[in-house]
Amino acid sequence: MTCLETVVIALGGNAILRRGTKGTPREQWETVKAAAREIARIASNGSRVVVTHGNGPQVGYLLEAFESLPRDKPRQSLDLAVAMTQGWLGFLIAHSIEREAETLGVEAKTAVIVTRVMVSRRDPSFENPSKYIGSYYTEEEAKRLEEQYGWVMKRDPRGMYRRVVPSPTPLRILEADRIKQLVENNYIVVAVGGGGIPVDEDLQPVEAVIDKDLASSLLARSINADRFIILTDVKGVAVNYGKPDEEWLTTVTVSQLEEYYAQGHFPPGSMGPKVKAAIDFVKETGGTASIGDLQEAYRVYRRESGTHIIPDKP
Numbered sequence: 001m002t003c004l005e006t007v008v009i010a011l012g013g014n015a016i017l018r019r020g021t022k023g024t025p026r027e028q029w030e031t032v033k034a035a036a037r038e039i040a041r042i043a044s045n046g047s048r049v050v051v052t053h054g055n056g057p058q059v060g061y062l063l064e065a066f067e068s069l070p071r072d073k074p075r076q077s078l079d080l081a082v083a084m085t086q087g088w089l090g091f092l093i094a095h096s097i098e099r100e101a102e103t104l105g106v107e108a109k110t111a112v113i114v115t116r117v118m119v120s121r122r123d124p125s126f127e128n129p130s131k132y133i134g135s136y137y138t139e140e141e142a143k144r145l146e147e148q149y150g151w152v153m154k155r156d157p158r159g160m161y162r163r164v165v166p167s168p169t170p171l172r173i174l175e176a177d178r179i180k181q182l183v184e185n186n187y188i189v190v191a192v193g194g195g196g197i198p199v200d201e202d203l204q205p206v207e208a209v210i211d212k213d214l215a216s217s218l219l220a221r222s223i224n225a226d227r228f229i230i231l232t233d234v235k236g237v238a239v240n241y242g243k244p245d246e247e248w249l250t251t252v253t254v255s256q257l258e259e260y261y262a263q264g265h266f267p268p269g270s271m272g273p274k275v276k277a278a279i280d281f282v283k284e285t286g287g288t289a290s291i292g293d294l295q296e297a298y299r300v301y302r303r304e305s306g307t308h309i310i311p312d313k314p
Helices: 025-044 056-067 078-103 139-149 176-184 212-222 254-262 271-285 294-301
Strands: 006-011 048-053 109-112 116-118 131-137 152-155 161-165 187-190 197-199 227-232 237-239 247-249 251-253 288-293 307-310
Touching: 006 025, 006 212, 006 294, 025 048, 025 078, 025 294, 048 078, 048 176, 048 212, 056 078, 056 131, 056 161, 078 109, 078 187, 078 197, 131 139, 139 152, 139 161, 176 187, 176 212, 212 227, 212 271, 227 271, 227 294, 237 271, 251 254, 254 271, 254 307, 271 288, 271 307, 288 294
Parallel strands: 006 048, 006 227, 048 187, 109 187, 116 197, 227 288, 251 307
Antiparallel strands: 131 161, 152 161, 237 247, 288 307
């Protein structure tokens, strides 16, 4: 019997909402369709696929919508907003994959799993919120929102201001066994949306947003995936990014990438979590990880584009 390769693919926020768009339903469908086409090509190549995704813009949108309600209407909590986005985006992604697979002449069975992820309430992120969610604002707008809603706003790596919330380290994927079972039955599974719904050790919901890439890496390790692919809006990983001696990495050993990481080449608010997620996966499993441009997802999968992190030689 042929042993099929299992690939976990983490979609960046640009898979659902491109920067500069308003996020209308039509815009979302059009953007997701492009990502789904790439995933369908990968699945049609014979790989078993699990898709994860971010939710920063969407969860921020919901929280802003909650705040705009009349005062006598209850505000929903952040954990519930994360759960809502799992259904919202899971539907978009799964439905689009099935449609795109049909155009390729192949059948695709999809399943969307509302996923909980265990975190610790003692995580230091609760004292120092760092996870960007929601829309982009000017400094003046950010100050107004801080005063109006009590939000914490920070300048993001692109120079605009966004709301930040706690982002605790993921410890365990509660639905990992069910996800693995579905994958083994040849379902394309959409899971760990938005990093998962955070719950504590007593399974009580926690108001936070878990980093999608770190949670995706944990899922990939938990289900014994062979490969882990992170798709974003840049062509790969670079050291000295934006400087005259900028160097884009193509194939790099996990030890070398870990050294670059320790030297501070990858900012915490952008490439840092992606690199950390890739390092964790390769070190624990001995598999390979890739980071590349969503628009070239199939070429990243084929190792023709992007950055590929490989185990150290024995």
